[in-house]
Amino acid sequence: MEFVEWKKILIPYENAVEELKVKFKSIRSELHALGEYSPIEFVTGRVKKTSSILEKAKKLDIAVEEIQETMEDIAGIRIMCQFVEDIYTVVDYIRERNGKDMEIFYEKDYINNYKDSGYRSYHVVIKYPIQTALGQKTILAEIQIRTLAMNFWAVIEHSLKYKYKHQIPEHINDRLKKAADAAHKLDQEMSEIRHEIRQAQKVFEVRSNTVSDILKNIQLLYLVDKSKEASEFQERFNDLWDKGDTVALKKLAKEISRCSEKYEVYD
Numbered sequence: 001m002e003f004v005e006w007k008k009i010l011i012p013y014e015n016a017v018e019e020l021k022v023k024f025k026s027i028r029s030e031l032h033a034l035g036e037y038s039p040i041e042f043v044t045g046r047v048k049k050t051s052s053i054l055e056k057a058k059k060l061d062i063a064v065e066e067i068q069e070t071m072e073d074i075a076g077i078r079i080m081c082q083f084v085e086d087i088y089t090v091v092d093y094i095r096e097r098n099g100k101d102m103e104i105f106y107e108k109d110y111i112n113n114y115k116d117s118g119y120r121s122y123h124v125v126i127k128y129p130i131q132t133a134l135g136q137k138t139i140l141a142e143i144q145i146r147t148l149a150m151n152f153w154a155v156i157e158h159s160l161k162y163k164y165k166h167q168i169p170e171h172i173n174d175r176l177k178k179a180a181d182a183a184h185k186l187d188q189e190m191s192e193i194r195h196e197i198r199q200a201q202k203v204f205e206v207r208s209n210t211v212s213d214i215l216k217n218i219q220l221l222y223l224v225d226k227s228k229e230a231s232e233f234q235e236r237f238n239d240l241w242d243k244g245d246t247v248a249l250k251k252l253a254k255e256i257s258r259c260s261e262k263y264e265v266y267d
C-alpha cells in the first residue's frame with residue numbers, strides 16, 4: 001500500500017466540521033436570542049479516525065485512492081433535537097441552503113425506514129466547498145439528525161458493537177431491538193405531549209385575546225359617554241368570566257364590537 005499522508009488530507013475535513021458546527025450552533029443561538037424555540041438542541045461533529053477510515057474502506061472494498069470520493073462520513077456532523085417534528089424542520093433548513101453554502105448529495109430517511117438493528121436517524125449527505133491554502137476543495141460530509149432518544153440508543157448500541165467487534169450475541173441484539181422500540185415509543189409520547197401543550201396554548205391565547213378586546217371596548221364606551229351600555233356589558237362579562245365560558249365570551253366580544261362601531265368608537 002502506497003504511503004498516504006492522511007494528516008494532510010484530513011485538514012480540510014477538520015475545517016469543514018468546525019465550520020458546519022458553527023453554522024448549526026448559530027441557528028440555535030440566533031433563535032434563542034429572538035426568544036424563539038430552537039429545533040436544534042445540540043450539535044456535535046468529528047472527523048473519522050484514520051484507523052476507522054481504513055477499516056471501513058477494507059470492509060466496503062474501496063481502493064485507498066477512491067476513499068475521498070466515496071466515503072461520505074469522513075466529516076460527520078450530528079444534530080440532536082427534542083422532538084421528531086424538529087428533525088424535519090432542521091432538514092428544511094438544510095434544503096433551504098441547497099445550492100448556497102452547501103449542496104445536498106442525497107438524503108436517507110432512517111426514521112420512516114428504520115434499520116433492522118433498530119437504528120433511527122435522518123441522514124443528509126452534502127457536498128461542502130472548503131477554502132484551503134491551495135484553493136477551493138469540495139468534500140463530502142454526512143449530517144445525522146436525530147432526537148435525544150434516538151441518540152441515546154445509537155450511542156449505546158455503537159459502543160456495544162465496538163466492544164463485541166460487531167459480533168453482538170443474539171440475546172443482546174434482541175434486547176437492543178426492544179430498547180429501540182422503547183426509545184421510539186418515548187419519542188411518540190413526547191410528540192403527543194408537545195401537541196397537547198400547543199393546543200392548550202392556542203386555546204389560552206384565543207381566550208386572553210378575546211378578554212382583552214372586550215375590556216378595551218368597554219373602556220372605549222365609557223369614554224364616549226355610553227356608560228349605561230358599558231356597565232351592562234361589564235356585568236355580562238363578569239358573569240361569563242366567572243363561568244369560564246369561552247364560546248359565550250367570543251359572542252359577547254362580537255356584540256360589543258358591533259356596538260362600538262355603531263357609536264363610532266375607535267381606538
Ligand code: 0O2
Pocket residue numbers: 044045046047048049052073076077078144158162
Ligand atoms: P469509530 O472508530 O467509528 O468509533 P474527543 O473530544 O477527542 O474525546 P471527539 O473528537 O469529540 O473526541 O470525538 P467524539 O465526538 O467523541 O466522536 C467519537 C465517536 O462519537 C465517533 O466515533 C462517533 O461514533 C461519534 N460521533 C460524534 N459526533 C459524530 C458525528 O457528528 N457523526 C458521526 N458519524 N459520529 C459522531 P468515530 O470517530 O466514528 O470512530
Ligand code: 0O2
Pocket residue numbers: 048052056073108115117118119123153154155157158
Ligand atoms: P461510525 O463509527 O459512526 O462512523 P450501510 O451500508 O447501510 O450499513 P452506510 O452506507 O455506510 O451503511 O451508511 P449509513 O447506513 O447511512 O450509515 C452511516 C452511519 O450511520 C454509520 O457510520 C453510523 O454512524 C450510523 N449508523 C447506521 N446504522 C447504524 C446502526 O445500526 N447503529 C448505530 N449506532 N449507528 C448506525 P459508520 O461508519 O457505520 O459508523
